[in-house]
Amino acid sequence: MEWTQEKRYLPYNKWDADTLLHLQAQAANSPAQMHYHLRPISGLVNDPNGFSFFNGEYHLFYQSFPFGAVHGLKSWWHFKSKDLVHWENLGIGLEPDAKADSHGAYSGSAKQIGDKLFIMYTGNHRTDDWERIPYQIGVWMDKDNKLGEKEILFKNPDHISEHFRDPQIIEKDGKYYAILGAQDEKEKHGHVDVWSSEDLKDWKELGFLDFSDKDMGYMIECPNLVEVDGKNVLIFCPQGLDKSIADYDNIYPNMYVVADQADLENHTLMNSSQLKNLDDGFDVYATQAFNAPNGKAYAVSWVGLPDISYPTDNENWANCLSQVKELTIENGKLLQKPVDAIKSLRENEQSFIDERELTTKAGQQYELKMKISAGQKGNLYLQANSDLSENLKLSFDTENGELVLDRSKAGEVSANYGTSRKIVLAKNKDLDLDIFVDHSLIEVFVNGGEHVLTGRFFTNQDSQKIVFDNETSYQATLWQMKTIL
């Protein structure tokens, strides 16, 4: 099918139900489909939205175009969970049914205020001349997950271009703030714009967030500010960032800075760190984080990137979300760890010590937790076939401190932005890996979450070998992971 503009923006009621039923069945039956990560019920998934704790449960939405593996008319698809691991699919949650979001209910956030959930998001409206007007919209959801009236809160002021979106709602000292991704109209550079309101109705612009003296590329998307162990972490996506400011390999980066304090009234982060990549793998973007009532900061990422294609595009579905990651700061470092409840998915535990071949039948849903002793070099092949012509390779050097994830032989993956990702580690230290595989998704948590490498791969379903190329001193535990959806 050719995805014309008309087709992408066709109202959902102009699509037929039989097509949707087949798209849903196609996504559910795909061998590449994830089974313990949130993934498309049909079509394309992008940014996580509205990640929040409401009425005693975690809520999470994602951007959805239910009709194909392209960016078309977006809605929010709704899930909830008691433990951040087992999710219940609640179906379409927020639809582009107002004039202000006529061309998409774009990304946003949510926060329980009183006994309702306040959702703040960007309505993407196009005029007849295809001029984009980014309306920032507020809508209340009640305990039965029913939405109230959508209200336009504000649009881009004159000095900000049409690239003005993804509001994060923040409550601080009895006042509400929103931070948004923005591009200034004059210089066309990326910014985080700060707004405030006393009542969630009248909003005023406070100004661009001062957190770096560097140029943030041509546009910023998906800013989130969360408190983590007394620090303030700003997670954001600066498109067009100069690689001399912070190096990255993906088409667009998902970066963060850590600041000592956030003074939103004065739109300033105090003592911000340099920019760092949030994920060192291939496919993470648009991460959304929030502070839960238990005091913890949780993050979840879109596994997928704008302007990148994947083999399942041919199956009419694309992308997924990462597992939820708990953020902590230890010894001045931001760590990302699997949430504790992920252990509830483990079954069929197997242990290994120093064996070259762990298994030829790892399955396609597993966790492999491993400590590789210091002072060694070698390769660990995952999802490998018998002659290793197909594999997902982790090359480690625990003498000089290096780890490389190489997907050059992991099926049909885009090579435009390189097929390996390298991280530098402390020298002569044991290497801790917590590896999660879910059909076509790998997440590698390195040294207790100092790094995460997330990527997609498309090896044959039968390629299930886990093997080292050489004698290696290690300890490992392998679990099959249960299906959640």
Next chain:
Amino acid sequence: MEWTQEKRYLPYNKWDADTLLHLQAQAANSPAQMHYHLRPISGLVNDPNGFSFFNGEYHLFYQSFPFGAVHGLKSWWHFKSKDLVHWENLGIGLEPDAKADSHGAYSGSAKQIGDKLFIMYTGNHRTDDWERIPYQIGVWMDKDNKLGEKEILFKNPDHISEHFRDPQIIEKDGKYYAILGAQDEKEKHGHVDVWSSEDLKDWKELGFLDFSDKDMGYMIECPNLVEVDGKNVLIFCPQGLDKSIADYDNIYPNMYVVADQADLENHTLMNSSQLKNLDDGFDVYATQAFNAPNGKAYAVSWVGLPDISYPTDNENWANCLSQVKELTIENGKLLQKPVDAIKSLRENEQSFIDERELTTKAGQQYELKMKISAGQKGNLYLQANSDLSENLKLSFDTENGELVLDRSKAGEVSANYGTSRKIVLAKNKDLDLDIFVDHSLIEVFVNGGEHVLTGRFFTNQDSQKIVFDNETSYQATLWQMKTIL
């Protein structure tokens, strides 16, 4: 919406996708919706179909009309499971897309033959004059759940009326058999009709199954023959059965007989028992059973009945499936027990001894396992509010041997066929109850599965008290049950 004939039989591609998305969200968000039973993704669910073990997993389909709480154009919706408890939703599995099933892919069965699943079902075709032709259709499903070409195997012979459906495929002694529900053309009485084939293509009629000298009403639906502990159990639905033959309270009964042997070649069950109700509750029909490769017999029921309405009709969805029940015969009695894996859903165990009030917050998903000592009379209220004006009542008499399930105060339920169901038990014996509640569904397993009482109820969500009306000697354990879908 008025459900005209035209609307019920509208092809799926004439429905719009937005309507379907909203119906799915409505079903997912309904407070009455089940969360550890298979339930509608949208619209109406009826008979379980194609219950089988294939490619290392259990497969189960249900009859689905995805667009509303009425019997319209039916398809099969597909699920699979490793343990008969955690099910994966695979979406629409078999659609009415051939001339032979133009008015519905009606009920049928499935069996792994070679490395494929052979599905045999009834295509409901209506001529322009609205005359029904029941085609029996075969179709192969491969390991990727893709269907081959549908082939018409046979239709009703002249001596059988249009009521000829629900084939169960059976393999025995290197030959294939199918048993079908039927009505003879001349007398308009119900029968089970037996067919055979060497190659699954050419079929010949062997004759009506001889299993009773009684009149089986005006029509039989959904016959299944399974081997249980050396006996042959025939489960079936004789509509219009005279209550002098076997008493029942529901609009239509789901009955069974136990025979010593089945001689399908001579279409005879040897030494059949009297007819008995398979379920002693309000809402079980169209139970489908099969023999798994592990030698066990499993059954699953439609919780719902033809020609009965339910309050969720107003929410555009209706009915669900029961949990899977393992069939055994002990001391000459057919027992139905929860499968062992249902225990994997238990959490938050609480124990009780003799306390009058167990809890005021039972939640809406729980298992309550209880032994009430012999020689007592009383009432146990479930899903009760504070003044007991709303409740689901179990009245027990362990002196005279009686148990009554009363839903007269359990919200808006149909009263046309009575609001209580009584079973007679041995006198002066302890009473074992294993009670499963899932939002608007209750299943009570009595004395290790000697009886099962299944019913729907529609109490307020906040009515969660479990209390005895008097001091009672008992032991009980209560677990919350995890969500599977």
